[in-house]
Amino acid sequence: MSNAAVTPSMRAVAWNVHFTIGQEEDPGAFAGIYQAPGSDLVTFRNVYEELRLCFELDSCQDQDSWSNIAFFLSATDNCPPSLHSRLSFVADADLDIPVPSLPPLRPKEQNVLSYHIVRHKNCLLSSNSSLESHLQAKCARHLPNPVRRRDRRYLPPNKTPSDPRLILMPLRRKLKARSQSPPKRSASGSTSPTKEVPDEFDSMLAPASINIDLDEAKRVTNDFRSSCLNRAIACAVSGEGESWCPGPAIGPGVQACHIVPQQHYHLYPTTNVDPDDDTPIEESSRRLREAWESTWSPRNGVLLMKHLHDFFDARLFSIHPRTLRIRVFVPYNALTRFNGQKAAVPTSVDRKALRHHYEMSCIENMAAERPNLDVISPATSRMATSGTATPFSAKTDLPVTPSSTGDGGIGRMGDPAKRWRPSSPPPPRNDSTQDELEQEWVEGRELKRTRMDSYETDSPYDCFQQGGMTPWNSRAFLADVDWELQKVKRRRMSG
Numbered sequence: 001m002s003n004a005a006v007t008p009s010m011r012a013v014a015w016n017v018h019f020t021i022g023q024e025e026d027p028g029a030f031a032g033i034y035q036a037p038g039s040d041l042v043t044f045r046n047v048y049e050e051l052r053l054c055f056e057l058d059s060c061q062d063q064d065s066w067s068n069i070a071f072f073l074s075a076t077d078n079c080p081p082s083l084h085s086r087l088s089f090v091a092d093a094d095l096d097i098p099v100p101s102l103p104p105l106r107p108k109e110q111n112v113l114s115y116h117i118v119r120h121k122n123c124l125l126s127s128n129s130s131l132e133s134h135l136q137a138k139c140a141r142h143l144p145n146p147v148r149r150r151d152r153r154y155l156p157p158n159k160t161p162s163d164p165r166l167i168l169m170p171l172r173r174k175l176k177a178r179s180q181s182p183p184k185r186s187a188s189g190s191t192s193p194t195k196e197v198p199d200e201f202d203s204m205l206a207p208a209s210i211n212i213d214l215d216e217a218k219r220v221t222n223d224f225r226s227s228c229l230n231r232a233i234a235c236a237v238s239g240e241g242e243s244w245c246p247g248p249a250i251g252p253g254v255q256a257c258h259i260v261p262q263q264h265y266h267l268y269p270t271t272n273v274d275p276d277d278d279t280p281i282e283e284s285s286r287r288l289r290e291a292w293e294s295t296w297s298p299r300n301g302v303l304l305m306k307h308l309h310d311f312f313d314a315r316l317f318s319i320h321p322r323t324l325r326i327r328v329f330v331p332y333n334a335l336t337r338f339n340g341q342k343a344a345v346p347t348s349v350d351r352k353a354l355r356h357h358y359e360m361s362c363i364e365n366m367a368a369e370r371p372n373l374d375v376i377s378p379a380t381s382r383m384a385t386s387g388t389a390t391p392f393s394a395k396t397d398l399p400v401t402p403s404s405t406g407d408g409g410i411g412r413m414g415d416p417a418k419r420w421r422p423s424s425p426p427p428p429r430n431d432s433t434q435d436e437l438e439q440e441w442v443e444g445r446e447l448k449r450t451r452m453d454s455y456e457t458d459s460p461y462d463c464f465q466q467g468g469m470t471p472w473n474s475r476a477f478l479a480d481v482d483w484e485l486q487k488v489k490r491r492r493m494s495g
Contacts, residue, residue, distance in 0.1 A: 006314050006330075011368035014330035016101050016110040019047070020074070021117050023142040029114065030146060031055065031366050033099065034329055036339045040098040041327055044071055044090050047099060051117075053359060054367040055146035070120035070140065072131040078102065078111050089127050091120050104331070119143055148370040153267050153356065154363055157314055160263045165282040210289045220296045227298030228256040231346040236302045236319075237326060237338050250303070257304045257312055258295060259353040265295040269352040299350040302343075311335060318361040319343045321354035329365040 015032030031054065035042050048066060057065040070091035073079070079102075087100055102111040116131060123139035134140035160167060206212045233249050234242045241254035260268050266282070268291045282288065294300060302319075304312055311317055317328045317335055328339040345354075 006316065008368040008371055011330065011365045014110075014365070016104070016112055016331075017099055018112055018114040019051075019071075019117055020114060021143050022145055027116075030370060032369075033366060034331060035099050035101040036328070036331075036336060037101050037103045039101070039340055041325060041340050042099050043096050044099055045095040047071075048095060050362045050366050051146075053151070054149055054363050055370070056149045057144055057146050068119055068121060069117050069143075070134075071115040071117060072134075074114040074116055076112070076114065078105070079113065083113075089129070090115075092122075110331075117143060146370075148367055148372050150372065151363060153269075154360060154372070155264055155267065157261075157364070158263070161266065163282050166266050166288070206292060210285045210292070212289070212292070220293065224296050224298055224301060225256045228301040228303055231298065231348060232303045232344065234303065234344070235305045235308060236343045236345050237308050237317075237341075238305055239344060241303070241305055253306050254303055255306055255309045256301050257309045259300050259302060259350070259357050260295055261313065262295055265292045267291075267356070268294045268300070269356050270294070271352070294350075297350070299348055300353045302345060302349060307334065312357075315357075315361040315364040318358040319345060319354055321351045321358055327358075327361075329361060 012029075012032065014034045015029065016037075017033050017035055018029035019031045020027045020029055031051065033042055033047065033050075048069060051069075052064065052066045055066075070089065073083075073088040083100055087097065090097060100113060102113060105111045118131070118134070118140045119142075120134065120140045123134065123137060125133055125137060125139065131140065135142075155161065206217060229249055234240060235254060241250050243249055243251045266288060270291070311332075311334070316330055316332060317326060317338070319326055324343050324345050326338045326341050326343050328335045
């Protein structure tokens with residue numbers, strides 16, 4: 001929300017169904033969900049799948065550590081006897097039953113049901129037998145305390161990656177000369193109104209490691225909004241926002257919303273990735289560009305009213321990728337009336353993007369009491385996006401240039417065919433020399449900007465786009481080659 005951040009504690013307060021684990025007398029809830037009273041939206045099987053998504057059991061050697069689990073309803077003063085007799089034990093075929101919930105005790109105070117999770121195998125005990133009876137019969141056993149599962153796709157809402165290769169940078173206009181004379185000022189000292197005023201695209205963001213010029217970015221972003229408007233005329237959730245006059249198709253307050261957020265472009269789901277490939281996406285500028293373009297594709301967009309756009313970005317509700325039913329994760333009165341309804345989503349919308357948002361919303365809310373503290377670390381943020389840690393993870397991985405004594409003109413503007421290229425690769429450098437060169441590159445760029453104060457460039461990486469492999473771009477070049485080979489392999493397999 002724009003004026004009040006939604007904290008993990010606020011998400012946990014929304015739970016009206018708690019899940020406990022372990023053999024402690026009062027273990028406390030490690031996870032939970034909000035299920036609207038009387039709703040059939042979330043079943044026990046859904047809970048099982050979300051537990052697998054959010055948590056791991058360290059001591060379990062099974063490939064699926066959550067297999068063969070059962071839910072035992074804990075006795076509470078507020079639990080109706082009828083409910084206790086019908087849903088006190090849920091396992092196996094009963095997992096498709098909707099999770100029960102109770103109306104709130106009073107405003108802002110949930111009437112909580114609690115289920116204890118154990119490992120269970122088939123037995124002959126009756127369904128209303130107590131948990132103690134199953135434990136004594138050794139058909140049930142307690143599970144260890146789970147830990148938060150690291151999902152490489154997860155980043156908190158509105159959090160940007162820490163890796164410099166993934167950080168979004170302001171786009172620059174194409175190279176052009178500025179006026180050499182200072183701007184004319186009026187008698188009052190204000191700048192002349194004829195001075196060019198930066199438009200909204202001057203502050204647009206794109207990956208720093210790829211070349212996207214301003215004109216191309218304008219086309220892509222303009223197409224995103226207009227294409228979303230071509231596919232719908234009202235909010236996908238509320239159905240509101242249709243214009244009252246023949247002119248514009250939509251009224252004020254309706255926005256084109258990115259399903260996968262712009263700042264999480266590098267996490268956009270794709271089917272082209274080889275499951276066995278561990279090449280970090282940040283090493284391939286082609287993959288980054290394709291991910292950025294997919295994020296701005298109209299397939300990654302839906303129309304939402306402004307306030308619903310804010311709630312969607314905050315992961316307070318989501319749209320199921322298969323059923324398209326709206327799931328509200330908190331009992332917020334601005335949202336609850338939409339819970340369980342079917343969203344009016346265009347058929348062209350990428351279901352992979354919807355699944356990504358839905359699963360990230362499940363993690364955000366079910367695991368609210370088990371925060372993933374490691375994502376704060378820059379190195380961990382790189383691991384979260386790429387899935388691998390390399391010997392280069394501690395470095396910034398910015399491109400570097402040779403020393404000033406032998407640059408031979410590298411980085412000069414002009415015809416790429418006339419640029420100088422080294423006749424032999426430079427000798428190997430140790431880590432300290434590498435760090436010094438990176439600092440030298442950054443300082444050199446600042447000096448160059450000072451000297452070229454009459455120009456602006458599209459990207460700080462222009463001087464390294466040689467069209468082939470060099471000692472300074474070998475990892476990125478090979479990552480791009482590997483990415484293209486994966487796409488060729490995918491096309492052949494699908495053909």
